[in-house]
Amino acid sequence: AGVAALKKLGFHAVFDMNSAADFTILEEAHEFCERLEKNENLPLFTSCCPGWVNYAKKLYPSLLKNLSSAKSPQQMFGSLINKIYGDSIGVTPPDVFVVSLVPCLAKKLELQEKDINYCVGLDIDVAITTKELASFIKYNNIDFNALEDSEFDDFFGSASGAGAIFGNTGGVMEAVLRTVNDTLSKTEQKKLDYEMVRGLDGIKRAKVKIGGREISLAVVMGLMNVPTIIEELEQDPNKYQFVEVMACEGGCIGGGGQPINPAVPRKEMLAARAKGLYAGEKRCLERKAHKNPMANKIYNEYLGGVGSELAKKMLHREFK
Numbered sequence: 001a002g003v004a005a006l007k008k009l010g011f012h013a014v015f016d017m018n019s020a021a022d023f024t025i026l027e028e029a030h031e032f033c034e035r036l037e038k039n040e041n042l043p044l045f046t047s048c049c050p051g052w053v054n055y056a057k058k059l060y061p062s063l064l065k066n067l068s069s070a071k072s073p074q075q076m077f078g079s080l081i082n083k084i085y086g087d088s089i090g091v092t093p094p095d096v097f098v099v100s101l102v103p104c105l106a107k108k109l110e111l112q113e114k115d116i117n118y119c120v121g122l123d124i125d126v127a128i129t130t131k132e133l134a135s136f137i138k139y140n141n142i143d144f145n146a147l148e149d150s151e152f153d154d155f156f157g158s159a160s161g162a163g164a165i166f167g168n169t170g171g172v173m174e175a176v177l178r179t180v181n182d183t184l185s186k187t188e189q190k191k192l193d194y195e196m197v198r199g200l201d202g203i204k205r206a207k208v209k210i211g212g213r214e215i216s217l218a219v220v221m222g223l224m225n226v227p228t229i230i231e232e233l234e235q236d237p238n239k240y241q242f243v244e245v246m247a248c249e250g251g252c253i254g255g256g257g258q259p260i261n262p263a264v265p266r267k268e269m270l271a272a273r274a275k276g277l278y279a280g281e282k283r284c285l286e287r288k289a290h291k292n293p294m295a296n297k298i299y300n301e302y303l304g305g306v307g308s309e310l311a312k313k314m315l316h317r318e319f320k
């Protein structure tokens with residue numbers, strides 16, 4: 001019904017942001033394997049949460065070299081829609097107007113960062129929160145409950161299960177590990193679920209065996225927990241190889257732009273949303289990002305492979 005509502009509001013095409021998460025997962029997994037191989041700039045810190053990136057820029061500038069250069073799903077989507085979708089409909093970037101639907105206000109600031117845009121101007125023109133979209137729907141007298149379910153437009157319309165869990169604390173880590181596991185093992189692995197990185201603890205620590213290596217992980221939920229991990233790394237710089245940080249309780253499912261029901265206790269609401277994401281991802285045709293046919297088509301036909309020169313230009317950033 002969300003897609004139908006957006007079409008009624010006047011959007012020409014509606015795409016699934018989870019499918020952009022698959023590109024972030026693939027670029028980040030590739031980057032992680034490269035850093036492991038070279039043993040440099042470890043641990044790799046995730047960088048898809050702009051709340052965390054801004055905090056790191058201000059308080060831990062020496063850590064910026066450890067942040068993944070892979071752009072967030074929002075910003076990868078901006079580059080890809082402007083160039084690839086724009087080309088396909090014969091519209092050049094300044095005339096492609098891209099609106100993203102986001103969980104928080106930090107995403108509105110992210111799209112304006114100097115180091116993040118690929119095209120001239122902004123890759124994402126406007127970001128609106130889920131709460132704001134609900135207001136627009138009401139303001140335009142659209143009866144949401146009466147709308148038929150409709151599919152995303154197919155250019156970027158299908159995500160893998162890995163992309164679907166990206167918005168949950170631990171979801172980025174789990175999604176990337178699925179691809180890293182196949183890459184380092186050089187065979188297709190059956191392991192898909194990394195339960196040890198799920199749940200609402202402020203810090204989750206785990207070790208996983210992948211391709212004959214033991215990889216040490218930490219998942220940080222809430223910026224108040226970051227100093228603990230930094231202190232641990234000051235004591236032992238090799239303690240972790242991969243660290244996920246999300247600023248909000250629960251991850252993006254608990255973002256400040258998401259609707260809340262005051263009658264439902266917050267932890268209960270977050271647990272229900274997380275359960276919904278993990279149940280939803282099991283319905284996806286593929287659960288690993290590198291198995292997403294849509295992403296593979298775009299890499300083969302346009303980008304020239306994961307980590308290619310063009311992928312680096314379009315899908316990666318610097319931290320200035």
Ligand code: SF4
Pocket residue numbers: 048049050051052103104105106107246247248251252253254255256
């Ligand atoms: Fe925004 Fe919170 Fe998600 Fe970070 S974790 S991107 S601040 S909703």
